Amino acid sequence: MKTPWITLLLAIIHGATGLFILVISAWFIAACAIAPAGFNYMLPAVVIRALALLRIASGYGHMWAGHRDLLARTAGLRHRLFKRLTNHRIGRKAQLADALSEHTETLASVWIACISQLASALLLLPLLLIAGVMLSLPGTIWLALLGIGWLILTVWVVVKSLAIAVKQVAAQHELTEQSEAYLRCSSLWHLYTQAQHERPTAMRLWSLETRLNTLSQQAVWLLQALCFVMLGLYAWYAGAEVYANPLAMILPLVLFAAPDWLGRAVATTTFAARFQNAQDALASLEMRKVNLQPAVSGHVRLQNFCAAGRHVAPVSANLPSTGIVTVNGASGAGKSSLLQAIAGEIPYRGRKYCAGITLQPGLVENWLYVEQTPVILQATLRENLAPARKICDEAIRQVLKDLGLSSMKNLNEWLGAGGRSLSGGERKRIAIARALLAEKQVLLIDEPFEGLDVFSCKTLAQLFNKIAETKLLIIATHIGVSQLQVTTSVTMSQACQSDKLCEHA
Numbered sequence: 341m342k343t344p345w346i347t348l349l350l351a352i353i354h355g356a357t358g359l360f361i362l363v364i365s366a367w368f369i370a371a372c373a374i375a376p377a378g379f380n381y382m383l384p385a386v387v388i389r390a391l392a393l394l395r396i397a398s399g400y401g402h403m404w405a406g407h408r409d410l411l412a413r414t415a416g417l418r419h420r421l422f423k424r425l426t427n428h429r430i431g432r433k434a435q436l437a438d439a440l441s442e443h444t445e446t447l448a449s450v451w452i453a454c455i456s457q458l459a460s461a462l463l464l465l466p467l468l469l470i471a472g473v474m475l476s477l478p479g480t481i482w483l484a485l486l487g488i489g490w491l492i493l494t495v496w497v498v499v500k501s502l503a504i505a506v507k508q509v510a511a512q513h514e515l516t517e518q519s520e521a522y523l524r525c526s527s528l529w530h531l532y533t534q535a536q537h538e539r540p541t542a543m544r545l546w547s548l549e550t551r552l553n554t555l556s557q558q559a560v561w562l563l564q565a566l567c568f569v570m571l572g573l574y575a576w577y578a579g580a581e582v583y584a585n586p587l588a589m590i591l592p593l594v595l596f597a598a599p600d601w602l603g604r605a606v607a608t609t610t611f612a613a614r615f616q617n618a619q620d621a622l623a624s625l626e627m628r629k630v631n632l633q634p635a636v637s638g639h640v641r642l643q644n645f646c647a648a649g650r651h652v653a654p655v656s657a658n659l660p661s662t663g664i665v666t667v668n669g670a671s672g673a674g675k676s677s678l679l680q681a682i683a684g685e686i687p688y689r690g691r692k693y694c695a696g697i698t699l700q701p702g703l704v705e706n707w708l709y710v711e712q713t714p715v716i717l718q719a720t721l722r723e724n725l726a727p728a729r730k731i732c733d734e735a736i737r738q739v740l741k742d743l744g745l746s747s748m749k750n751l752n753e754w755l756g757a758g759g760r761s762l763s764g765g766e767r768k769r770i771a772i773a774r775a776l777l778a779e780k781q782v783l784l785i786d787e788p789f790e791g792l793d794v795f796s797c798k799t800l801a802q803l804f805n806k807i808a809e810t811k812l813l814i815i816a817t818h819i820g821v822s823q824l825q826v827t828t829s830v831t832m833s834q835a836c837q838s839d840k841l842c843e844h845a
């Protein structure tokens with residue numbers, strides 16, 4: 341049997357044993373009071389004891405199986421979410437972190453936190469009702485009314501909590517975005533005292549959470565009140581003959597304990613809101629699919645080409661199949677955007693051809709964009725340089741030497757958090773080394789000379805000249821390096837700066 345069903349079964353056994361203990365104890369207390377000589381006290385006592393033991397065992401079992409299921413489900417959901425990310429670019433990273441930590445866990449806990457509680461209540465109420473009818477239990481009608489009252493309360497909690505959930509989703513998005521923006525500018529807090537007053541606040545989120553908790557509490561209190569009223573009415577209307585019947589004690593005890601065995605089921609229905617929240621959050625994750633096209637090399641032609649949705653001017657140019665192409669222009673003219681659009685990293689407008697073939701939106705297998713702000717993986721130097729495939733140490737060391745990084749000898753040295761901190765120039769050259777080792781035919785390198793000293797610029801330019809004998813290097817730069825043997829240049833004008841955005845294709 342699958343773990344969620346075991347969880348459910350154990351929860352039902354747990355609930356049922358609790359109810360049986362209640363029923364048998366109620367009868368036993370009354371029966372003892374009016375029992376004739378020779379009444380067998382042992383048997384009911386043993387049954388109650390056995391039920392108590394079964395209840396304890398099933399309670400622990402339910403927790404054990406439920407948590408086991410929860411862990412497996414959480415892992416499965418996170419795995420599926422990571423799979424969804426394959427070949428996608430992520431919009432808001434903070435939202436994804438929330439999704440991976442909190443929302444997946446909420447979704448995974450549905451069996452242990454909600455279904456098993458509800459199922460147990462839904463099964464026990466009719467069972468009790470049937471038993472009441474069959475045993476002609478005094479006050480069975482009150483049991484039916486209790487069931488109806490419980491159902492109405494449950495529906496009321498679900499409807500109200502779902503309305504709160506919608507507001508929670510919006511508040512959570514707002515808080516995540518505000519926090520991300522606020523934390524990103526932490527280095528400026530000492531300059532900008534106003535920031536202290538503009539701290540993101542979780543008050544709205546907390547007040548909604550409190551409303552949700554209050555709602556479940558109110559539902560339990562209402563159930564309790566309903567039981568007391570029914571108890572009073574039962575006592576009021578019960579005739580004297582009822583009190584001579586040991587079964588007459590069962591209903592009062594069941595009603596007294598109802599908030600205990602039914603209350604949790606009402607309270608957990610606010611889980612529906614959390615579940616809905618988590619589902620919405622996962623569904624609304626911002627991610628964009630990136631296609632991967634087969635390798636292609638040759639002359640590149642751009643026709644009225646520009647990054648979509650950015651303040652940049654379209655470009656038309658013919659680029660050689662090998663050599664160095666520099667992309668020049670004022671800061672903000674769109675050099676990085678053009679490189680990213682050619683590489684297929686972002687949507688574009690216009691057309692791009694390679695070897696006469698029209699390239700579709702998406703990445704090209706043998707083209708690689710080297711970002712302006714290098715990504716350093718939290719991994720060893722070796723893994724940073726060869727993240728995708730195994731490359732022999734000699735080749736890695738040679739590239740490091742060519743880039744003036746021969747002081748980095750230990751390829752097992754940890755970089756990033758908890759490891760070696762790198763200077764801006766070192767980060768830049770590690771990203772370039774990674775690109776060179778990837779052995780792509782077209783490299784689109786964003787500001788490679790930024791942050792480098794004159795000598796390093798010269799070394800890098802000479803290396804680029806050598807590589808460009810067999811590959812096409814498209815380099816965005818506003819730093820002129822005289823040693824760089826440029827085949828052709830593309831100059832970005834700022835035509836779009838003051839007017840409209842380059843719209844989506």
Ligand SMILES: Nc1ncnc2c1ncn2[C@@H]1O[C@H](COP(=O)(O)OP(=O)(O)OP(=O)(O)O)[C@@H](O)[C@H]1O
Binds near residue numbers: 670672677
């Ligand atoms: N992610 C983005 N979304 C929307 N607009 C963007 C984005 N990134 C940049 N832009 C805008 O696109 C325009 C071109 O930016 P881009 O970074 O391509 O210029 P650049 O020439 O590389 O600048 P720099 O030399 O300063 O790095 C700018 O007006 C910028 O505000």
